Amino acid sequence: MNILAPFQKKSKDVSSQVFKASRRDFIKIGGMLTGGLVLGINFFSCNEKGKKISTLAPNVYLRITSDGEVVIIAHRSEMGQGIRTSLPLIVADELGANWSKVRIIQAEGDEKTYGSQNTDGSFSVRMFYKPMREAGAIAKLLLIQAAAQKWDVPITECDTENSQVIHKTSNKSIGFGELVETAKNSPIPALKDIKLKDRTQFNMIGHQTPIIDLHDIVSGKAIFGIDAVVENMKIAVIKRCPTLGGKVKSFDDKKTLSIPGVIKVIPIKGGDIPPTIEKPLSGVAVIAENTWAAIKGRDALEVEWDLGPNAQYDSTKQLEELTQEVQKSGTLRRNRGDFNKAKAGAKQLIEHTYIAPYLAHATVEPPNALAVIKNGSCEIWAPTQHPQGARDAVASALGINAEKVKVNVTLLGGGFGRKSKPDFIVEAAILAKESGLPIKVQWTREDDLHHDFFHALSVQRIVATIDQDNKLSGWNHHIAYPSISATFDAAVLQAADGELGQGATDFPYNVPSIKVETHDAKAHLRIGWLRSVRNIPQVFAIGTMLDEIAEARKMDPIAQALELLGDDRSITFNEEMVNGTYTNYGENISDYPWETARMKNVIQRVAKEAGWGKKLSSGSALGFAAHRSFLTYVACIVEVSVDSNKKISIHNVHYAVDCGTAVNIDRVKSQFEGGAQFSASLALKSEITVKNGRVVQNNYDGYQIIRMPESPKQIHVHIIDSEAKPTGVGEPPVPPFTPALCNAIYAATGKRIYKLPIDLTS
Amino acid sequence: MAKYSIQVNGKTHEVDVMDDMPLLWVLRDVLAMKGTKFGCGKALCGACTVNLDDTAIRSCSFPISAVGKGKITTIEGISEEGNHPVQQAWEKYVVPQCGYCQTGQIMNAVALLKSNSSPSEQEIEQAMQGNLCRCGTYNRIKEAILSVAAES
Ligand code: FES
Ligand code: FES
Numbered sequence: 001m002n003i004l005a006p007f008q009k010k011s012k013d014v015s016s017q018v019f020k021a022s023r024r025d026f027i028k029i030g031g032m033l034t035g036g037l038v039l040g041i042n043f044f045s046c047n048e049k050g051k052k053i054s055t056l057a058p059n060v061y062l063r064i065t066s067d068g069e070v071v072i073i074a075h076r077s078e079m080g081q082g083i084r085t086s087l088p089l090i091v092a093d094e095l096g097a098n099w100s101k102v103r104i105i106q107a108e109g110d111e112k113t114y115g116s117q118n119t120d121g122s123f124s125v126r127m128f129y130k131p132m133r134e135a136g137a138i139a140k141l142l143l144i145q146a147a148a149q150k151w152d153v154p155i156t157e158c159d160t161e162n163s164q165v166i167h168k169t170s171n172k173s174i175g176f177g178e179l180v181e182t183a184k185n186s187p188i189p190a191l192k193d194i195k196l197k198d199r200t201q202f203n204m205i206g207h208q209t210p211i212i213d214l215h216d217i218v219s220g221k222a223i224f225g226i227d228a229v230v231e232n233m234k235i236a237v238i239k240r241c242p243t244l245g246g247k248v249k250s251f252d253d254k255k256t257l258s259i260p261g262v263i264k265v266i267p268i269k270g271g272d273i274p275p276t277i278e279k280p281l282s283g284v285a286v287i288a289e290n291t292w293a294a295i296k297g298r299d300a301l302e303v304e305w306d307l308g309p310n311a312q313y314d315s316t317k318q319l320e321e322l323t324q325e326v327q328k329s330g331t332l333r334r335n336r337g338d339f340n341k342a343k344a345g346a347k348q349l350i351e352h353t354y355i356a357p358y359l360a361h362a363t364v365e366p367p368n369a370l371a372v373i374k375n376g377s378c379e380i381w382a383p384t385q386h387p388q389g390a391r392d393a394v395a396s397a398l399g400i401n402a403e404k405v406k407v408n409v410t411l412l413g414g415g416f417g418r419k420s421k422p423d424f425i426v427e428a429a430i431l432a433k434e435s436g437l438p439i440k441v442q443w444t445r446e447d448d449l450h451h452d453f454f455h456a457l458s459v460q461r462i463v464a465t466i467d468q469d470n471k472l473s474g475w476n477h478h479i480a481y482p483s484i485s486a487t488f489d490a491a492v493l494q495a496a497d498g499e500l501g502q503g504a505t506d507f508p509y510n511v512p513s514i515k516v517e518t519h520d521a522k523a524h525l526r527i528g529w530l531r532s533v534r535n536i537p538q539v540f541a542i543g544t545m546l547d548e549i550a551e552a553r554k555m556d557p558i559a560q561a562l563e564l565l566g567d568d569r570s571i572t573f574n575e576e577m578v579n580g581t582y583t584n585y586g587e588n589i590s591d592y593p594w595e596t597a598r599m600k601n602v603i604q605r606v607a608k609e610a611g612w613g614k615k616l617s618s619g620s621a622l623g624f625a626a627h628r629s630f631l632t633y634v635a636c637i638v639e640v641s642v643d644s645n646k647k648i649s650i651h652n653v654h655y656a657v658d659c660g661t662a663v664n665i666d667r668v669k670s671q672f673e674g675g676a677q678f679s680a681s682l683a684l685k686s687e688i689t690v691k692n693g694r695v696v697q698n699n700y701d702g703y704q705i706i707r708m709p710e711s712p713k714q715i716h717v718h719i720i721d722s723e724a725k726p727t728g729v730g731e732p733p734v735p736p737f738t739p740a741l742c743n744a745i746y747a748a749t750g751k752r753i754y755k756l757p758i759d760l761t762s
Numbered sequence: 763m764a765k766y767s768i769q770v771n772g773k774t775h776e777v778d779v780m781d782d783m784p785l786l787w788v789l790r791d792v793l794a795m796k797g798t799k800f801g802c803g804k805a806l807c808g809a810c811t812v813n814l815d816d817t818a819i820r821s822c823s824f825p826i827s828a829v830g831k832g833k834i835t836t837i838e839g840i841s842e843e844g845n846h847p848v849q850q851a852w853e854k855y856v857v858p859q860c861g862y863c864q865t866g867q868i869m870n871a872v873a874l875l876k877s878n879s880s881p882s883e884q885e886i887e888q889a890m891q892g893n894l895c896r897c898g899t900y901n902r903i904k905e906a907i908l909s910v911a912a913e914s
Contacts, residue, residue, distance in 0.1 A: 080860030080897045210856050217861035218852045219844025220797020220837030224862055227796040235791070260763055260780060290791040291800075292783045364801045364809055364896050365862045413799070413862025414896050445802040666856055670899075674859055677898025700806040700894060709887040711900045 056180045058142055058188055060113050061135045062091055068177025070097045070163060075107040076128070077119035077385045078213070079415030080674070081730045082667030085211045086125060087132050090663060093204040094136025094197055096160025097176075104212050109387020109407035117409075119385040120420045120529075121585065122630035122728025125663055129726050137194040139183075146182035147174050199723055208666040213411065225383030225410045226442070228370045233438045234263060236431050237294035239301050240283035240451050243693030244525055245308035247271040247282040255300040256286055261293025265301070266434050268427065271308065274490040275526045277421040278393035281451060285431055291442055307693060313524040315358060315457060315690040322459035322521055323353055326478040330517035331494055332578045334505045337513030339465075342474030346465035348552055354462070354541035355755040358688035359455035360703055361530055365413020366443040371428035373436075377404040378429055383412040385420035393422040394429040416531040416678075421453050449703050450695045453528025454688060456481045456521075458537040462545045465513075470553050472564065474513040477504055481537070486523035493520040495534070497580040501573075502629060503538035503735065506582055508571050508594055509546075509564035525690065531678060535629045535735035537756075543625035543739025544753060547746065557624050557743065558607050568597040585630050585728070592631045592727070598658050599628060602635040602720060606656035609718050610637035619643070620651065623744025625736040630728030633658040636736040638712075640744040646760040648745065650680065650712040655733060657717065660724035668729050672717040675733025681706040683738040687757050768829050770795070771839025779826055786810045786821040789836060797837035797865045801894070808893030811866040811873075812836045818873035820892070837865040840872055847913070848872050851906035859897035867893045871907050880911045 056064040063071040072088040088104050091097075107114055116127065140160050147165035148155040151172060158167050166173045199206070216222040241247060253265040264287040271282030286297035343349065369382035371394075378398060384390045387407040395402040412419055428441040443451075458481035465474035483499060485492040495518045497505070505516050530536070546564075550557040570593035573582035584592060603626050606612075612622060619641045626635035639652040653676045662668045685704040689696045697703040742753040751760060764781045767774055770793065777792050784803075789795045789812070798821055801809030805823040812821045813835040840846040848871050858864045867890070874881060874889040881889065886907050895903070 078860075080858075082859075210853070211858070213861060214853055214856060214858065215844055217858045217864055218849040218868060219841075220865045221844075222861055223796075224799075226800060229794070229796075290779075290783075290787060292780065292787040292791070295803075296780075362896060363860075363862075364807060364894060365799070365860075366801070411862075412860060414860045416896075442800075445804070445807075670856070670859055670902075673901060674898035677900060678896075680898075699804050700802050701804070705894050705896055706898075707891045707894065708900045708904070709891050711898070713901070715901060 054180055054184060056139065056142065056184045058139045059135045061132065062095070062139050064139060064176050064180055066177050066180040068163060068175045069103060070095070070101065070176065071103045071105060073107045074104050075114040075117050076124045077117070077387070077409050077412055077415065079119070079385065079412035079419065081671060082211050082664060083119065083124045084213060085209055086664045086667060087128055088212070089204045089209050090129060090132035091136040093202055094133045095140050096162070098163040099204065099209070101163065106409050109391045109409065111388045117387050118389060118420065119415070120417065122730045122732065125726045126631070126728060129661070129663070133196050134191060134194065137196050138189055141189050141194050142183040142186055143176055143179045145186060146179040149182065150174070205663050206661065206665065209664050211667070223410055224365055224413045225368045225381065226365055226413065228381035228410055230370065230372055230438050233370065233440050234287050234289065234435070235291045235294045236285045236287045236428070236439050236441045237291070237298045237444065238268065238283045238285045238427060238441065238447070239298050239303055240281040240447065241271055241305050241307070242450060243307045243310045243313070244275060245271055245273040245310055246693070247306045247308065248284060249304040249306045251284050251304065252302040255302070256297040259293055259297045259300060261289040262297040263287045263289065264435055266431060268430060273309070274486065274488055276488055277423060277453065277528070278396070278426055280423055280427045280430065287431065287435055287437065287439065294442070295444065310524045310693040313690055313693040318524070319355055319457060319459060322480040322519070323355070325519045326353065326459050326461040326480050328519070330478055330519040332515065333500055333518055333580060334514060334516040334573070334576050335578055336576045339474045339476050339513040339515040342465045342467070342513040345467055346473065347468050348466040349463065350466070350545070350548060350552055351461065351463045352545065352754055354460045354537070356458045356537040356540060357756060358457045358525065358690070359530055359682055359686050360449050360452040360688050361416045361418035362448065362700070362703060362705060363414030363416060363418055366445055366448045367419065367424035368440060368442045369425040369428040370438065370440045371425070371432040372438040373429070373432045376400060377406070378432070380405065380407045380425055380429065381410055382407065382425045383410050383419055384422065384425060385412065385415045386422065389420070390422040390425045393426050397426045397429055398433055417529040418452065421528060445699045449688070449697050449699065451526070453487065453526045455530035455536065456523070456527045460537065460541045462541055464545060464549050466549070466552060472511050472549055472553070475507065475511045476515045476517070477507070478517050478519060479504055479538070480519035480521045482521045482523035482527050484527050484529055487527050490523070493522060494518040498583045499534040501583045502534040503542055503627065505577060506573050506594065507542065508596065508599070508628070510566040511564065514576070524693070532629060532731035532734035535627065536682065536738070539625070539627045539735035540738045540742070540756060543627065543736060544742045547623070547739070547743040548752065558603060558612055561603055561626060562600055565596040565600050570595050587631060592725070594628060598633045599626060602626065602633045602656040602658050605718055605720065606635040606637050606654050609656065609716065610639070610652070610654035612637060619748060621744050621747030623740045623742065623747055625739035625743060627736040629732045629735050632727040632729060632732040634732045634736050636740040638737065638740040638744045640741065640748055642745060642748045642760065648684065648758070648760070650741065651714065653712045653715045653737065655715070655717050656720065657732070658720040658722060659729050659732070660722050660726045662719050663726060665719065668719055669717040671729045672733040673715045676712050676715050676737050677706055679734045679737035680712055680741070682756065683741050684710070684757055766826050766829070768826070768834060769832070770834045771836060777826070781827040782825050784822050785812070785824045785826055785829060785834070788826050789821060795836055795838055799862055799865060801863065807863070808870060809863050809866040811869040811893065813869055813873050816873060816876045818870045837869060846872065847910050848875065848906070851910045854909065855902045855906045857899050857902040857906050859899055863893060863895045867895065867903055871903070875907070875910060875914070879914050881907065883908070
């Protein structure tokens, strides 16, 4: 299993991997069992009337049947980002398919066949844009060859549209289905022989396409993990040890077993440190006929815990300790120039400490998974971002070969990084094995908030120096938070390169001296990654500090950002990294350089769109921040007002975005709309605290998510028209919103924000 | 355990369940109607919203024993083809992201529009504040509701 999944290297050679699968390999698509019905098995050998059909299957993502049906395989997990629509539409556009008739099928987890399916790190379109285009273009060429042969015309005179090959000069056309028999017998063209569409020929890429699951969702028919059912399925609800590293000492299940509907009680081993992402926590599972009986049975359990090494842990105390810690000098991670000299010669020194809390993912669909074990094989249905990781984790937990594990991916009721961890799927597999029954493990909201893989709390201190010429001459960033790596290796005490490379070590500005230092911070909870990960605290600190520096320099913050970015150039950070590398979101910096011109462009665009500098009604103010993450350049301006009761209203949010080629404009916009709301939640509402090793918040009353009345009112997304390679859009909206909001609040009230969530009353 | 006869989407269902079983689990686990979702179990998120007569209720915190003769409508029951005006508006504005909260949002909006056919923006915000969306689709929800109100 990949230790730092969000910072993984992408598999380099996606194309060759995808196309080497033989066209005759029959891809069996798992039938989802729902409400006792078996859906969608065996599409390819017979049509509905039982007539034999043949199939053109030029690659693993695409099937065209002699009935004329175009079937596209969606192999990445859908959790609201629209990927089940965006990748298939790329195939369909290149192929010239009739989109309204295309059928989309979700692939099971199988890396050998599909390449990486780890839906994380805003990777999907970036990684699969080209392979998807090639998949469509290869099939198109095969079909065109077949038609040209039939009509005896040159292939150059043929094209495809609406699932037909057309011959323009003679006005002839023929449906894809009629060409399948011929096409399937020709050799697969080499990649070098296919011609991808010119941008001007796109019918779908760069346009707006509604998500394919839209109708199912609004009519309540969409199948999420929680909805997957098999015959004789039982529900398991688990009481897990409230402290990390704690274990079950003993338990009494008498009362539990007397509850109608409760079938069995099974203890689960676990509670190791490091916790990893694939091992369950120590606990006791109640298996019942229905969810309510399982929940009641769990409530009635009496468990004595050995609370382990974290029984005394207190998150408020740790924040205090880390605040002390960052005052010292730390481990040098990036160095440019001589910060001490800058400090000695400074006209003014600005120094602040920034504090941010633990956060939970709190997907509205809590984790859940269904496992069925039969004849030594295990089949899973789960809302997972990472079916291949789940497959390996289940195989190792059951002690069977990964070939014997099949993972079916349902829709995800939100992911945000939580559902890339397979722990809850492993629980289902273990319980299915021990009970001999098909088991659906259902987490409650309380379970989810108590036992998440948390976004880590953090303390940072930034010291900035302004020289005699009013220039920003020095930047010293101290960082302390428990690392995600500690989830896999308890000896890790400081931030990993991949974490620092999310704003801190890739600080792009022209400052003569830069020093980034890290400090020890021990992990006392399971630490994970949450939408945009370490960019959240790092960019909160950096973005608000830059605003404060601009004020000290009596400069407009946008003018300062443009000044500090300097001339058009590509920045590489590696030569200044100390004993480390800049990970660039898993991409080679020469393929995806950090380009100041693109950043300046989004900044200028957002300033124009938001009317930066315009006169606002009194009490209202604008705030600005900009950041590149997941290779996408984003500038953000937030307009707020604060009333006499300190109530914050967010009237407008403007984003300018350069994400290279935008595949589905509507879903890029919706990701930014949602990203602003997500960031508003963490800026204004959300906080996890820990006392005596236990998470204090139990449900959405304690752990709050922004609700409609206080949510940002208007979110305007301005997308830069670009032909560049597509980059991430799921995560990049989150980081710059929070500092832009804080800066707007300062402009409106004169109060600087150094701690999240924002509390204007303190 | 006790026997109850409840009206769901115009049909009568006989169920034999614990009397404190929330309507949510009766719908999902006993009647296999999966459109109504579980998010918090404590009336804090709105994912489980259904209508009892014309009022929105949180089915996760509504015991079966309290249903009585009331008529329950779930997402499966507001239209045959998924084409209730509110559902159509949701499609027009492509409201859903992950979609998980949306059936609850729609059922809450349906009840709102029954009691107030042309709510103001503020009234919408107040009425919808019990329905969380972690994906952040609030603005499109508001637009969709306003569009239904404008057409009625
Ligand atoms: S599940 Fe009922 S309100 Fe959340
Ligand atoms: S659409 Fe995902 S929670 Fe609302």
